[in-house]
Amino acid sequence: MSDQCDLCLLGLIILSSLLTGTSGADRVFISSGVDVSLPCNKHLSDCKSTSWIYYNRFTEIVELITGGIKNKDTERHERLSLESDCSLNIKNVTEEDYGYYRCTQYVNGEQQGTDAYVYLHVLHVSVSPSSSSSSSSSQTEISPGRSVTLSCQLYSYFGFSCNFLVSYEGVELLWVNQAGVDLKTDSRYQISSSSSSSSSSPDHCIITLTTTLLDEDDNREWRCQLTVGNQVQTSVRYTVKYSGDPASGTAGLLYRVIVSIVEMAVFAAPTVILLQIICARRAGRKDSKPPEEIEMPTILQ
Structure with a gap:
């Protein structure tokens, strides 16, 4: 009986949205793979009397949160959490999370404030x-x-x-x-x-x-x-x-050329340094006379 009442209420909300373009419900557009927070009308100091209900099909009604506690029987309970403002947080949204959500608060069987409706x-x-x-x-x-x-x-x-x-x-x-x-x-x-x-x-x-x-x-x-x-x-x-070997196609040709240049530079560097040392030593020898060419002092007779 309760499910039938929920379905009737849901049908009236959808009919209202089609006729007037607005139903007092939030419409959230989100991409898969990210986190989303669905707002709730908080009327109490805490969220212990808060329930979140999910409608994916007319024949499927799932209680995600009951009395501020997550329902562990749901497949996605690990991705759900209740925020301090009673909003429903869904981590890593998938295409299976789309649908209609309702947040309601009851104390001793009496509704507190107005429900929040969200189309995801x-x-x-x-x-x-x-x-x-x-x-x-x-x-x-x-x-x-x-x-x-x-x-x-x-x-x-x-x-x-x-x-x-x-x-x-x-x-x-x-x-x-x-x-x-x-x-x-x-x-x-x-x-x-x-x-x-x-x-x-x-x-x-x-x-x-x-x-x-x-x-x-x-x-x-x-x-x-x-x-x-x-x-x-x-x-x-x-x-x-x-995927595969990056050295393929036109881009691969450029890749191989760059690799070859780098390899040549790595192997050529020691040779260049050695040549610089040899040239420097030869230049130093030209600036100074060899020992045998130094004139000896004349010995007085």
């Missing part, structure tokens, strides 16, 4: 499995000459479809370089936008970047940037680091 949207980048032999959430190792595809996805809660976020909220996803320039202006990049949805998940916004890597792309950084009303909210950085 998570921006995450992944690399195409066929593009790399070794990858992580922020870096991929690959060889030049191969094609790489990076997919940037915004994970949002039910009621915030991609079309709604783009059309009514002004949300936009972009791929930019280190200088913040939109890569759509560069013909070497193929960029496309789409959405993904299923019966068990909402309609997520996706923007992909595909390019063939050049020698000079080693350690190059690309960034998936999320803006709302032309204001940057968050971004995810992605760096390409080449």
